[in-house]
Amino acid sequence: MIFYQASKLSFSITILFLIFQPNSFNAEINKCHGSCKTSNFSISLPYPFGFSAGCPIQLNCTDAGVTIGKFVVLNITSADIVIKLPAKCDREVASISVLFGENYALSSATSLLLQNCSKPLSGPCEIRPMFIEASLKLNSCASRSDNMSCFNGVAGEKLLSFDEINNSQCRFLFSATTIVARNSSVSLDLERVNLGWWHKGECNCDQNANCTKVMKGNSTVMGYRCSCKEGYEGDGFKEGGGCRRVPRCNFHHYMYGKCGGRGSERVVVPVAIGGVCLGFGLLFLIHKQYQFLVHKRLKKKFFESNGGLLLQQQISSDQGNIGKTKIFTLKELETATDHFNENRVLGKGGQGTVFQGKLVDRRIVAVKRSKLVDKDKIKEFVNEIVILSQIDHRNVVKLVGCCLETQVPLLVYEFVPNGTLFQYLHNQNSDQFPLTWEMRVRIASEAAGAISYLHSVASILIYHRDIKSTNILLDDKYRAKVSDFGTSKTIAIDQSHVTTLVYGTMGYLDPEYFQTSQFTEKSDVYSFGVVLAELLTGKSPVSLERSGEDRSLATYFVVSMEQDQLFDIIDVRLLDNCCSSEIIAVAGVAKKCLSLNGKDRPTMKEVAMELEKVQQLRKNMNAQHNSEEEIEYFGELDLLEISPI
Template identity: 50%
Template sequence: MGFGGMFKKLTVFAVMVTIMATSVAAQPKPGCQSHCGNIGIPYPFGTRNGCYISSDFFINCNTSFNPPKAFLSDTEIEVLNISLDDGHLRVQYDKSIGYDCYDSSGPTSQGSSFFGHRKFSISYSRNKFTAIGCDTIAYFWGFYMLSNYSSGCLTVCNNVSDVINGSCSGIGCCQTAIPRGLQAYFFDFSSSRNHSSVLTFNPCSYVFIVEDGAYTFSTSDLSNLDFNKREYPLILDWTIGDQTCEEAKMDPKNYACKQNSACIDPESGPGYLCKCNHGFQGNPYLSIGCQDINECETLKPCNESGTCHNTLGSYNCSCPEGFEGDGRKNGTGCSPQPHRENFPILVVALGIGLSIGLLFLIFGVGWLYRTLQKRKYIKIKQKLFERNGGLLFQKKTSSNEGRLDKAELFSSKELEIATDQYNENRILGCGGQGMVYKGMLSDGRIVAVKKSKDCKRRTEVPLLVYEFIPNGTLSHLIHDQNEEYPRSWDIRLRIAAEVASAISYLHSSASIPIYHRDIKSSNILLDEKFRAKVSDFGTSRSISIDQTHLTTQVLGTFGYLDPEYFQSSQFTEKSDVYSFGVVIVELLTGKKAISTFGSQEKRGLVSYFMSSMEENHLLDIVDVEIGKDSQKDEVIAVSQLAKRCLNLDGRYRPTMKEVAMEIERLRTRQGDCIHTHQLKQAEVIARKSIESWDFTSFSTEHYPNCSITSTSESDVHPLML
């Protein structure tokens, strides 16, 4: 038989084994339905009570279709394929595409699609968030690891000729990844030009999450009014329970992995999967477990001179008596054994001596290596200490220079003990630069320790130790339903004045001007007397006095981001003014910068506020706790100030110094009382239309406890106000 014929024969055997393993792995529980139409239903899934491992794995086989269709539990999610090997479900949903249509008079129809399942998450590695349109900002809101999550992408084009078939890189079509552990989501849209320049060839925007590779963009999709009626597949990740493998093995009665199988902790999230060990096949979740594969019968792996012996999970090919070598077809083959004489005793003794000497040499080299590594580690720690300014810090502390009389140096060991080895239960919050842990020093002081994301084993980046601030953030004060928090108008106006004064100091009074770049209510801390302190300078930048802006990659928080900065990537001091304007509106209305409830227009707080001002409905949206007649003029005055801060053209926004002076004047009530009809209306400058935008993606994450702490209130440094 020639080599080609042998290769074909081996290929056929391999295919036979694959088919047999697949059919065995798709086995249902004994006595249960094995298929629904063309879909195999392997255990732990099942079509009736007693056939599935839990109610989450119930498959509703709807026989009203021909052939019957399988649906997941009591949902409208159709199951296309169930994979035991990698824990994936291929599904589709007839309402999976969200849409937003326009005509010359404006939006004519809008759609928002919702998808979710209580147990199975949407695969982050095998799906893509996709948007189609020529004037479209599409994003989705979802639940990620028990937290809220939003992400999206931007797609623009001016003519059909700009678009390339098959390309989804931001011109007519854009795609972005989704987070790991996403369990539910719904879509939303916005546009910069209300489709005014693209109505003729792109009347609708579409958004959907689809299996990676299952959708190919076509220019005809831009004008297809029925595109939302299409159905595309997506992949769900499923696991057993919510325990890790180690935890599940401690409960043998409910442990799902049966005989000759292994437990796997997937990357998709909580729970575990089972897989047959190498050399075994079957359904690892059934009581009979995985069965040994008899490779001698299925593969015929030995050559003509070798004898095959099947073993549990494997096999071997032995050579005939008097021969040695490997009898497998792809092995070295069997060859006659050479004539051997007994080794002399001297040779055996020499071998033993050499072995003992080699062991001593290995132990000696290992001891020397550990000693050298320990010395190297000590030198590296000293270099890192010096590089990060440790010697200068020690000198200033000992000499009481630089207002560091109350600062202290802590060893990494002290901070590990204080935070219980950085236990997850000690996490206070998180930021763009690292995690914040609550700790207790040896003298009983409560502190917050900020650990950088770039912090390695040898502490290449210093850790920061702050005083623990008890009253959380301004976001908690405004939005949390806690009756103990004071929310009077005087408190809110005082907080606004303190924050404005701090930012004004950064811009105008510091020796080197500083742009904060991430001003938001969750970055404003409140001490025990509810005094405001601006925090989280992880993205802040200092500039020279002759500079007017920074050109950087767009960073910040969606809802607080200056639109000019988002378009031009140029951050100015007026960008901080815009973000502060959003904080003022939060103080006035008690609403979040981005809301997932209410009508479409209420999801962006700034646009909602500005439209209410233009329509003279301001007092309808003011928080009921401050909407009193006695302070009506002050509320309107502060609202007008916020409107100026939120001007789309940064040139017409006030400086932070002007904002701080205006708020302080209102607080002290100096001069004549300002009446509504005397307030000067801020000039609204329309943003120039943009001929073409570059593709961009944006993503924000919302954590329930993302507050960080600042330094002691006594001996306050201006940057920590």
């Protein structure tokens, strides 16, 4: 009875509290809770994402993970929500309506793979549906593979519309592909959907954040996103956590309480602790000596496991130029690169990071630290070093040496100072030093000659497998240097192709290789054709600004030529200083290189010869022009009358 009375009193107090505290109660309901904890995982999301009704972008917290409807969220970035869209043969198109909300919609980087369409859609798929089905092991869909289409949205739109998808007159949604930018390269991910997201309303960001308006079309503002400025971290929204300065704490600040916790109160260290510190100092020295011995043994272990003994044997045999290859110690390269300082980074890519270094003989070099290497392929790696050492061509980056005392071997190349061809064609400041037509033809001719050398003249035939404008470097005189042989394959003289896992960069990848996994010399030719198209148009190999199949520069270029619209897509920076006949000649070579059937493509030797002809024609024209100017000048002298004094 007493318990009942107490409970009744407690209930009455609770009711009174709710009556007299309505604002506090409503504030709690409207608060955004970003934490999700289940038996399988625990996660905390930044504002405006969360799991309560008070969150602008409300997601679901389930045992399967964070979801939107039944679709699992793989990742959330500063601009996208990445969704898993598993391939399924008979999924209704309407099932993805849940991915179009007030604060998010499908990004134009995503192409939906639709089936049983009663009318043609905006464009074909970037890759063949049968290959997708084979990759995803869904043979049950094979009977409908020819009836698969890609929905790419409207050209220029950054967001897709569900009404347009629903009105496509397609019955089933099989899966999706999404173009993903990674550093300087672009890849195509299967079973992935990107949703662009935004916060509704006008910009309401922290004072230390930047505001980005999200547009649909040219006029409709969907909302905004906040991002903290450099030196700050957080979600950037005033309603969320805002931005806070990134802490820069050092030992001095910590000892004087300036890193939080105890304010500015000084930490007093008694003199009596000095003896203890001395003891710890001795232990520290012993520990350092032990670390030195362990480190020394580890370096020796890495050297041997990385094939150092095999490489030394190759060098001592003095085969070709291999004797010129130096095996560096780790200490030498740490000194050269200031311990691999981030300030020395020249570039990062799929194969690893490249640092600028300065050797003791004052030579400037590029040190490449690759990603983890399969230990079963160490012998192959050593062979690659031997092969690269034997390449002797003025337009191929020279291998100076290597270091085998690390878990992942380091390669040391000659330093090429003027960056990549990609930078001069596509970066925002490329107009400050535009490449003239004469320079572009020369660079193309030099690069073609180098690849032709690898294919047919070098002591061992080599397929590069990743020809692109970022792998064509420019030296101090803007001469081409083909680089990055991390994925190259050596070929026997009587071998026509090599079967490998598909590797390459989207936009440059040979469609035939993508479908068959058989890489031939003509696959390098296709990639070089894309580089020629870049040189002619100044456009990127893949662009989201173009719709459908035109996203690929290769397709866009070939279609423009077939429609007699070549000069509509030529880089405007070239029109004032080049000859139309030369442009047509180079464009003809590029078109042949981009043939879908490898047998219809020329060899790199034929490509190099054609480009050399164009270059020689230009030299002859310049010589003729200079000769005509001289004749005109001396002719004017003959006509002058010398008056008597």
